[in-house]
Amino acid sequence: MPLFARLYNFAHWLTHDRASAEDLVQETYMKALRGFSSFQQGTNFRAWIYRILRNTFLTTQAGLKVSALVSLDSEDEKVVEPAAAETPESVLLARVEQETIQRALEELPLKFREIILLCDSEEMSYQEIADTLAVPIGTVMSRLSRARKAMRELLSVRLQGVPR
């Protein structure tokens, strides 16, 4: 089964629950097998199957709940980058532990969590992410910047009070 372990990992991050992740992965493979004729040869199989998994998740009770929480921020609004000298990642990463990163990822809203996972964990190109999420590449770029900013802020908050 192609991408089995990776799909399961992604499903677990979406559902936060082992049983739900297993159901989601099983339904994804069933749908992929049933709808394989709709897969266009020459297009990206990975983006296709991740899109099935994500669409399936969004039709579950949990998925509908989180997708109903729509941010009022504009998707294409430019993210203000920190000043060059701050190098916030370096400062944060010097003191951060893996578990802290995992907790921050869990706390991110779904649309930020999934795009960071697709980019950094699945190492998808922007085009693959755009195909998976069915959004333009410009939206991928702005959403990713926004997601990473939110991640930095969560990590900063978590590290507040920790001696430097």
Place this chain on the structure above:
Amino acid sequence: MTCDSIRAKLDAFVDGAGSPQELADFDAHLRTCPACAADAIGRLQMKRVTRAAAARYTPSPEFRARLEKNVQPKRPPSWTFGWLPRLAVAGILLVLLALGVTLWMRHSNREEAFAELVDLHVATLASANPVDVVSTDRHTVKPWFQGKLPFTFNLPELQNSPFKLIGGRVAYFEQNPAAQLLFQIRNHDLSVFILQDRPGIFPIAMSSTARELAFNIETWTDGGLRYIIVSDVAPADIHDLGMLLKSAK
């Protein structure tokens, strides 16, 4: 490239997105600018630790075994052809294959589509919250779909009919978003799926009725939309609801 232009696209460059020329310019800038280089290294480190932290969940061997068993195509019973020369068997199979493959594929696609629709209908009825917008008022249900679907549709006035609108939800059929509306007649539920009609999306005739696993299905297209009714009620009732939907303005 200036620091400002680098900073605006720093995430993209670190992710390897950009034209070869842009990436080469980015690389050249980093060699001369310690501040941007430090920022880029920090972001690369963040990607690396995020990747490590995200690889958190591993499927159990039991789940893998269960899934492999479930998704494996069912094997046909093994036959013994001891008394026939293998060449003759192969010839017969080829002829049968040539004759039957087209019909089988049509039948198979049709069965898969029906099975998915019946699954969606049954799963909805089995759910504790079958619909996400609960209302008998068409003027409440229809606007609820605004912004959730890339099309709109009309719902009929049901005042003088035996049908009652229960509500609606967003469903996905063959990876396409669809409105699923739940109606009721004499305590029997009917699902109406409405989605954009595209070539091959529904592998049966433009307008037809069918029976599958004791469920009746009627489908037609109108104004670029595909309508599909699924229910266990009599075909005549399904047809009546179809007529009401067709007359909706």
